[in-house]
Amino acid sequence: MSVIRLTDARRTETPSAVMTTCASPTQGGTGLAVWRVEMPPARTGPRHAMDTEQVWTFLTGSAAVELAGEELHLGPGDTLVLPAAAPRRLRTDGGFTAVVASPAPSRAVNLDTGDRVAPPWIV
Incomplete structure (x- = not known):
């Protein structure tokens, strides 16, 4: 058992954002990474795939996610499952905070x- 203090x-x-790693293979996890994303207002992330x-x-807040050619709008309490290899880009007008989980390690490609x-934040 591991405890990772704030x-x-x-x-x-x-x-585009600040990622705070809660757990990852180099921080007490074995095969899962968990991190918090804080994206300030008026930001857009890179077009990428994982x-x-x-x-x-x-x-908190809200985001628009371009996912494989479709635009999705998400707000507090919404959960989005992003499949591997799907082209994506996140943007926000007012900012948001999200918690993300993913198998680790993983790699991103800037499209x-x-x-x-x-x-x-995933390693």
């Missing part, structure tokens, strides 16, 4: 640049 959580800032499924539960990365 003071020990890993915080990663990107141009090689694993992700489950997003929105706690505009082709860059592949292992997001640090």
Whole structure:
């Protein structure tokens, strides 16, 4: 059993959001990563795809998610299951906070640049 204190959580800032890792293989987990996403108002994330499924539960605010050519609108209490390999992009006008779970490790591909990365909040 592992306890990850908030003071020990890993915080990663990107141009579009702040991810706080609650658990991951390098922070007490074995095969599952859980993190909190805080996206400030008027932000848009990169167009990308993940090689694993992700489950997003929105706690506050709202987001629009472009998922494989469809636009979905989500708010507090909504949960979105994003399938592996599906092209996606998140944006928000007023900001949001969500908790996300995913098998770990996983890799992302930026669909505009082709860059592949292992997001640090998932490892």
